[in-house]
Amino acid sequence: MKKPTQSDQEPAPKPTGRVPSLLRGMKDTLPTDQPFWNQIIKAVEALAQSYRYERIDTPILEEAWLFNRAVGKEADIVEKEMYQFPDRSNDLIALRPEGTAGVARAYIEHGFVNLPQPVRLYYSGPFFRYDRPQAGRYRQLHQFGFEALGDPHPIIDAQLIAVASRLFSSLGIPVTVQINSIGDATCRPVYVKALADYYRSRKNSICEACKKRLLRNPLRLLDCKEPDCRGLAVDAPQTVDHLCDGCRTHFVSVLEYLDEQEIPYTLNPKIVRGLDYYTRTTFEIYADGDEAASAQSALGGGGRYDGLIEQLGGRPTPGVGFACGIERLVHLMRERGLEPPKPLAPDVFIGQLGDSARKLSLKLFDQLQREGVRVAESLSKDGIKAQLEVADRLGVKYTLIVGQKEMMDGTILVRDMENGIQEVVDIQKVVTEIVKRLTRGQSSGRIEPIPSQPGAEIHAD
Ligand code: HAM
Numbered sequence: 001m002k003k004p005t006q007s008d009q010e011p012a013p014k015p016t017g018r019v020p021s022l023l024r025g026m027k028d029t030l031p032t033d034q035p036f037w038n039q040i041i042k043a044v045e046a047l048a049q050s051y052r053y054e055r056i057d058t059p060i061l062e063e064a065w066l067f068n069r070a071v072g073k074e075a076d077i078v079e080k081e082m083y084q085f086p087d088r089s090n091d092l093i094a095l096r097p098e099g100t101a102g103v104a105r106a107y108i109e110h111g112f113v114n115l116p117q118p119v120r121l122y123y124s125g126p127f128f129r130y131d132r133p134q135a136g137r138y139r140q141l142h143q144f145g146f147e148a149l150g151d152p153h154p155i156i157d158a159q160l161i162a163v164a165s166r167l168f169s170s171l172g173i174p175v176t177v178q179i180n181s182i183g184d185a186t187c188r189p190v191y192v193k194a195l196a197d198y199y200r201s202r203k204n205s206i207c208e209a210c211k212k213r214l215l216r217n218p219l220r221l222l223d224c225k226e227p228d229c230r231g232l233a234v235d236a237p238q239t240v241d242h243l244c245d246g247c248r249t250h251f252v253s254v255l256e257y258l259d260e261q262e263i264p265y266t267l268n269p270k271i272v273r274g275l276d277y278y279t280r281t282t283f284e285i286y287a288d289g290d291e292a293a294s295a296q297s298a299l300g301g302g303g304r305y306d307g308l309i310e311q312l313g314g315r316p317t318p319g320v321g322f323a324c325g326i327e328r329l330v331h332l333m334r335e336r337g338l339e340p341p342k343p344l345a346p347d348v349f350i351g352q353l354g355d356s357a358r359k360l361s362l363k364l365f366d367q368l369q370r371e372g373v374r375v376a377e378s379l380s381k382d383g384i385k386a387q388l389e390v391a392d393r394l395g396v397k398y399t400l401i402v403g404q405k406e407m408m409d410g411t412i413l414v415r416d417m418e419n420g421i422q423e424v425v426d427i428q429k430v431v432t433e434i435v436k437r438l439t440r441g442q443s444s445g446r447i448e449p450i451p452s453q454p455g456a457e458i459h460a461d
Helices: 036-052 065-070 100-109 153-172 188-200 206-218 218-225 228-236 245-260 326-335 354-372 384-394 405-410 428-440
Strands: 061-063 085-088 092-095 119-128 139-149 175-179 266-267 281-286 300-304 319-323 348-352 374-376 397-403 411-416 422-426
Touching: 036 139, 036 153, 036 326, 061 065, 061 100, 061 266, 065 092, 065 100, 085 266, 100 119, 100 139, 100 319, 153 175, 153 245, 153 281, 153 319, 175 245, 175 384, 188 206, 188 348, 206 218, 218 228, 218 326, 218 384, 245 281, 266 422, 281 405, 319 326, 326 411, 348 354, 348 384, 354 374, 354 405, 384 397, 397 405, 397 428, 405 411, 411 428, 422 428
Parallel strands: 175 266, 348 374, 348 397
Antiparallel strands: 061 092, 085 092, 119 139, 139 319, 175 281, 281 300, 300 319, 397 411, 411 422
């Protein structure tokens, strides 16, 4: 049968009688949000550079199979929240709900096993979860994440946790890491059995969802939010009491390395995480003073995933990583009044009167910019009054006025906005003069000059 093509598709009916609106759970990142985002990404890049993590970008679309296999078919973010659909070739694809699976796929696909280990990678971008939208939960969310693959040593876990902790501190948010170990393929089954036995004997006191969890994924019983289940979780068997020697030694070492780096942490036996790939270390990061801390308000989370790459068909390769939700971080920064530094205001405004002045102003603007001067204009406006209002609002130091008369004389009026003094300056000298004045006054610092190009001279023609 012939596959459907674009031209076979009916054009979408035009919506009538309503204005378009955001899809539920989606969010625009507005210009007022951007300084927060920029600051976060800059901090991520700076930390990545100092800890030698390299950037990787994996596609937003992957085979749905990848997440079924890596994260687990029964994990909430796959079973209940993954956006998946057949594409035009009828392959089942998914919008990535998280980043680790794609990184693991890339590690296998590009033979990163042949590189010096650990391979340290970081990423940032959009992820998708068909979650119930509420404060701090979106259907398109953004994360940045760090992954270190190919090294089982506990110091790698501790260093990675240090990256996370320092990143938040550098943004003015002190955090505490809540940490646990969920063991490995040797000891976890023994623990899960003890946990299931505990809950089975209290089956009548647990919620309906937990009854299902008891059959399908008893570990998840521990992070149920229902009050009765929370009460039961307090006395439930703890993973740390069931760790095999290897996992216990690993966990103790991670904690020692955290102590060594003075990273604040608390042990929390309920940090079991909702993704199937985790082994040994699991952790979540909470802002200090966030009293209502719950999994919903975790800034980030992560852990070890020593079986993941093998599970996906690669050679046995350990790994550890974490990811953080950017929207949650921005929300917290706002809540705590952690405003990013404002961009420097322009120093110079060009005002103009008449069409030839407007043309000359275009060149002057370009010349000043090339000299690294922060310059603003309102070239589409006609009246000088309206333009001067803009200059005032921007708080510039100098306004250059290119008028009809000045054009004829080959001059420009330079107005010092602080004292109101106006001077007539030769049009050919105005750029040098402005640069000199700004440098002398050691204004807020010039931006890097752009190398000048031939033909950029100003002529009052
Ligand atoms: P996760 O805990 O599912 O872990 O997500 C990490 C962070 O993403 C959360 O702590 C939260 O800040 C943010 N987040 C999750 N869901 C939403 C949502 N619906 N809306 C807004 N923010 C959200 C992972 O994704 C793992 N891949 C982390 C990891 C990396 N483990 C090892 N390496």
